[in-house]
Amino acid sequence: MPSQPLSLFISYSHRDEALKQELEDHLALLKLQNKIRPWQDRQVETLSPAPAVKDDGWATPPPPKPSPGESSPGVAQTTGRNTNMEPAQRLQLFTALSSLPGPQFSQLVFTLNPPPGNVPPASAPQANRVDALLQWADSPMGPGLATLDSLLTEISGGPQVGAQGLRP
Numbered sequence: 001m002p003s004q005p006l007s008l009f010i011s012y013s014h015r016d017e018a019l020k021q022e023l024e025d026h027l028a029l030l031k032l033q034n035k036i037r038p039w040q041d042r043q044v045e046t047l048s049p050a051p052a053v054k055d056d057g058w059a060t061p062p063p064p065k066p067s068p069g070e071s072s073p074g075v076a077q078t079t080g081r082n083t084n085m086e087p088a089q090r091l092q093l094f095t096a097l098s099s100l101p102g103p104q105f106s107q108l109v110f111t112l113n114p115p116p117g118n119v120p121p122a123s124a125p126q127a128n129r130v131d132a133l134l135q136w137a138d139s140p141m142g143p144g145l146a147t148l149d150s151l152l153t154e155i156s157g158g159p160q161v162g163a164q165g166l167r168p
Helices: 014-032 075-079 087-098 102-112 126-138 145-156
Strands: 006-010 036-040
Touching: 006 014, 014 036, 087 126, 087 145, 102 126, 102 145, 126 145
Parallel strands: 006 036
Antiparallel strands: none
């Protein structure tokens, strides 16, 4: 008599959709052999509609609400970081990080020490790794874009994006 397949719940950050798909590819044979029945959070039915919330894949708490009579502080004031880079500076920072050779980018990631899983592995496309690093650095959990830019300057030897304009 065949046994029931093992119910396997796949827990992942929605930012890691590609990695989840890779895992499902590896589990395909066990699924075909009816040994497992994988499922995920997107297959869970709810009794009432979920509130419209942007799922950015980060477990980032919202910024604190101001006390009565207090002005509403921005994230930069709340965390003590300067995240107010101009769009051109942000683009140039992304471009500079994207053009770093792999070993230098790995050195930057090692130095910043983001929590495991926030930056994709070295086998992922560089642009995906850069985007994840910038998102983390600019989040309330990260050190801020100015710190990242400063370390990039130390590693690459070029001028900072935030100091006297843009990188050459």
